[in-house]
Amino acid sequence: MNQVFNEAAKIIGSSKKCIALTGAGISAESGIPTFRSKGGLWNSYDPTVYASIDTFMKDPSKYWSIRGDFIRKYNDYSPNQGHLALASLENAGIVKCIITQNIDGLHRKAGSKKVLEIHGSLREIFCISCGKEYIAPDIPPGDVPHCTCGGVLKPNTVLFGEDLPPAVLSEAEEYAASCDVMILAGTSATVYPAAYLPVTAKRNGAKVIEINLEYSFTDSDIFIEEKSGTALPMIEEQLKKIEV
Ligand SMILES: [Zn+2]
Secondary structure: OOHHHHHHHHHHHOOOOOOEEHHHHHOOOOOOOOOOOEEEEEHHOOHHHEEEEEHHHHHHHHHEEEEEEEOOOHHOOOOHHHHHHHHHHHOOOOEEEEEEEEOOOOHHOOOOOOOEOOOOEEEEEEEEEOOOOEEEEOOOOOOOOOOOOOOOOEEEEEEEOOOOOOOHHHHHHHHHOOEEEEEEEEEOOOOOOOOOHHHHHHOOEEEEEEEEEEOOOOOOOEEEEEEEEHHHHHHHHHHHHHHH
């Protein structure tokens, strides 16, 4: 097993533009409920009802009934060793950007600065009438929280039927096309448009290092069958050995 961490560290250590693409797997290790996987939220609740923009506009209480607790307990969740290792690699000038499908804000909590949240973030809640912003967990009480103006509050996340934020997505695509190494951590990268990103990276000559409990991206140069919270600190350790 050490061999594979060493190989990954060599590739990352000699990269000029290493980026990471992360998904639900890395946050599951922090106790964040997953959505699509077995036992995930969308097994119990139909996302086209509970998390679609159409339903939200008609009856936001459905969304808030399943997400409200999580958002109000926003500060209860902490980044794990995987998030921290990525932040530390960015701090060392190695990782240039993190693209994440996660909406939990844990990369920012871990201290990462260049984070592209392509599905938005639960941290920011805004009023759909006046646009006033609230920051989780400091949001008004109630089954459906309302703004001081009376408008309904909606987290700044992409619901089913909504477009991904175009500026964030296009920046993510630029990073994917110009990176020379992409670390896939805790994401199956099968959901579009995020699924295009490693394909784009490979097409432009980048090496892809996949850290997952299940082999998902069939075109990876290195596959590490491990949790992100275990593998990323191991790679960081190996990198330190290379540097000295
Ligand atoms: Zn308002």
